[in-house]
Amino acid sequence: MTTLTQSTTWKALQAHTSQLPHMRELFAQNPQRFEQMSVKACGLFLDYSKNRINNDTLELLFALAKEANLADKIAAMFKGDVINNTEQRSVLHTALRSKPNQQIIAEGANIVPEVQQTLAKMAGFVESVQSGQWKGYTGKAITDVVSIGIGGSFLGPKIVSQALRPYWQAGLNCHFVANVDATSICEKLKGLNAETTLFVMSSKSFGTQETLTNTLSAKEWFLAQGASQQDIAKHFVAVTSNVAKATEFGMDANNIFPMWDWVGGRYSLWSAIGLPIALLVGMDNFKALLDGAHQMDEHFAHTPLEQNMPVIMAMLSVLYGNFHGAQSHVILAYDHYLRGLPAYFQQLDMESNGKSVTLDGTDVDYSTGPVIWGGEGTNGQHAYHQLLHQGTALIPADFIMPLQSHNPLGEHHDQLASNCFGQTQALMQGRTYDEALAELNHSKLNEQEKSLIAKHKVMPGNKPSNTLLMDKLTPTTLGALIALYEHRTFVQGAIWQINSFDQWGVELGKQLGNDVLARIGADKDATELDSSSNALINLYRKGQL
Numbered sequence: 001m002t003t004l005t006q007s008t009t010w011k012a013l014q015a016h017t018s019q020l021p022h023m024r025e026l027f028a029q030n031p032q033r034f035e036q037m038s039v040k041a042c043g044l045f046l047d048y049s050k051n052r053i054n055n056d057t058l059e060l061l062f063a064l065a066k067e068a069n070l071a072d073k074i075a076a077m078f079k080g081d082v083i084n085n086t087e088q089r090s091v092l093h094t095a096l097r098s099k100p101n102q103q104i105i106a107e108g109a110n111i112v113p114e115v116q117q118t119l120a121k122m123a124g125f126v127e128s129v130q131s132g133q134w135k136g137y138t139g140k141a142i143t144d145v146v147s148i149g150i151g152g153s154f155l156g157p158k159i160v161s162q163a164l165r166p167y168w169q170a171g172l173n174c175h176f177v178a179n180v181d182a183t184s185i186c187e188k189l190k191g192l193n194a195e196t197t198l199f200v201m202s203s204k205s206f207g208t209q210e211t212l213t214n215t216l217s218a219k220e221w222f223l224a225q226g227a228s229q230q231d232i233a234k235h236f237v238a239v240t241s242n243v244a245k246a247t248e249f250g251m252d253a254n255n256i257f258p259m260w261d262w263v264g265g266r267y268s269l270w271s272a273i274g275l276p277i278a279l280l281v282g283m284d285n286f287k288a289l290l291d292g293a294h295q296m297d298e299h300f301a302h303t304p305l306e307q308n309m310p311v312i313m314a315m316l317s318v319l320y321g322n323f324h325g326a327q328s329h330v331i332l333a334y335d336h337y338l339r340g341l342p343a344y345f346q347q348l349d350m351e352s353n354g355k356s357v358t359l360d361g362t363d364v365d366y367s368t369g370p371v372i373w374g375g376e377g378t379n380g381q382h383a384y385h386q387l388l389h390q391g392t393a394l395i396p397a398d399f400i401m402p403l404q405s406h407n408p409l410g411e412h413h414d415q416l417a418s419n420c421f422g423q424t425q426a427l428m429q430g431r432t433y434d435e436a437l438a439e440l441n442h443s444k445l446n447e448q449e450k451s452l453i454a455k456h457k458v459m460p461g462n463k464p465s466n467t468l469l470m471d472k473l474t475p476t477t478l479g480a481l482i483a484l485y486e487h488r489t490f491v492q493g494a495i496w497q498i499n500s501f502d503q504w505g506v507e508l509g510k511q512l513g514n515d516v517l518a519r520i521g522a523d524k525d526a527t528e529l530d531s532s533s534n535a536l537i538n539l540y541r542k543g544q545l
């Protein structure tokens, strides 16, 4: 057993949570509930009053955080301690959005100057591409960027670019390729002109199969359009921490943007991995994104736990996962530009906290990271919200919405907002049997039928949700929002005593995938694996059922 589940606070939380009344009652008991359970920081507003909590719950949750030495752990991350203990690395994505006059030490040296140099290199490149000074091999300006990368080297740039669509500068479009399925790159290249296309290859390791294969195919396509080997330098740039491998691959040394081991892939959009974002929205907007994240870093590092937005959100997630049996958490973006956010937070949280041993290798005896999923409101209301309202699983929800739309049109935004707030209300209050029956008063059904239908219309309520608001979706508020979830993920990992910054779980699949690839290309059928794997490989070799 771990010390965590043996702690007095843990046991007190177990006893306490089973005694809390329904949220309807909690609201009725305390007219100040909204004021007391909401917090504003960095252009974001969090209403967390629709949670299964009262002041005692919060006290216990913060006590748990203090017993986990959370404040020390936060400080250790910011100052560059080697907290990723299985890879012996500092975790310093926060340094990427630091201010030029800060000093942050990793492996004995101040890393801020190289962060600033890389930002300056990005700025020069972005300016030259956007202004048309950067010419393709026939002297034409670049019109299309194809970003090739996967995992952290793909989702951040793609989802942030999508979210910042209103800030795109004229004249440049970007296409993202991640999957090794040739359909992805073939479909993207259709309709593109090699003379005006720039490829940004993003791979921290410069060793990821999908990215290398897609880049080679892009290069072949480029040469097949009539370009020559020397033209490659005008059309291919790379972002990587493995400069040697990138040069060996044939990338022009001037076209390589560095990143560093102390940036985890899923935390890397703030580095040169964000180059596609900067190319689309311009360097000022990219810096505003960094600034929003920096503001959230400051808030996280210096605010008492009780008013600390990422800490509050993380402790609520711990509450549901460890004391209410919740195994999943839904992100509901009430903003079309933010439709990709659930996928981004899914990678961030599930790759970080999908772990089952503690830092020292002890098996955990409690749940760690939940399944993160979600989608775009209002669409989900006509689909999976049914399960949120009446299903048997408890699924805490985050509703995210800007108060102002980039596209004010008639009553659209009023309707969007009313749906968002109406959903959180319905989840919280539910509908009792008597209320459901009363609604059927004027129907033509007989008493027995009314009773049956009323039973089906009962909604238990007491379903937790957070509502996160911002004035408007801007680069700054988006930066703060993403950093909020990064730190939320960190806090959960700190409570669970796990390493949120490695990802050994993805390795075995890669290893076996390479072995399977060799067997697919072998001159005889596979016979040495389990019967299922042998049969699947051999079916594939045959090419038909």
Ligand SMILES: O=P(O)(O)OC[C@H]1O[C@H](O)[C@H](O)[C@@H](O)[C@@H]1O
Residues within 6 Å of the ligand: 150, 151, 152, 153, 202, 203, 204, 205, 206, 207, 208, 211, 265, 266, 351, 503, 506
């Ligand atoms: O940037 P790369 O080295 O190509 O890595 C791309 C991605 O692949 C890995 O398998 C990891 O699971 C991700 O965290 C990483 O972002």
